[in-house]
Amino acid sequence: MRKRTILALLVGLVVFGSLYAMAASLGGITSDSVGADSAVVASCDTDGVTAAYVTAWDPTDKRYEITSATVGGVADACDGRTMSVSLTDTSGAQIGTGSLVIPTSGATSFAVTMSTPPSAKLTEGIHILIA
Secondary structure (H helix, E strand, C coil): CHHHHHHHHHHHHHHHHHHHHHHHCCCCCECCECCCCCCCCCCCCCCCCEEEEEEEEECCCCEEEEEEEEEECCCHHHCCCEEEEEEECCCCCEEEEEEEECCCCCCCCEEEECCCCCECCCCCEEEEEEC
């Protein structure tokens, strides 16, 4: 009985040590990647952005859909970077996406077209990433 207890403890320690080593190897956060650490990542837009939806009636699906999201207040420092927009439902599941490369035109507002327009009724959240 004592040998089983010692063996179980040793197996538990080996499993714990392996999991700890794998977690430590995930890497850290840098400005170009995401990892398992907690750190500040520099942003090209420090005061945030605004968002508004553009909707249209889809006679095929018989519903209003979000065809694009207009993102405004984007700082000039973000020019040339990729802006990705993700629309989510009440559970947080992604139901629509779109992206564009921010032009160096001096504009601060951009319309991001959804690749597959989601139902306007089901859309509850928006996530905007400029990378």
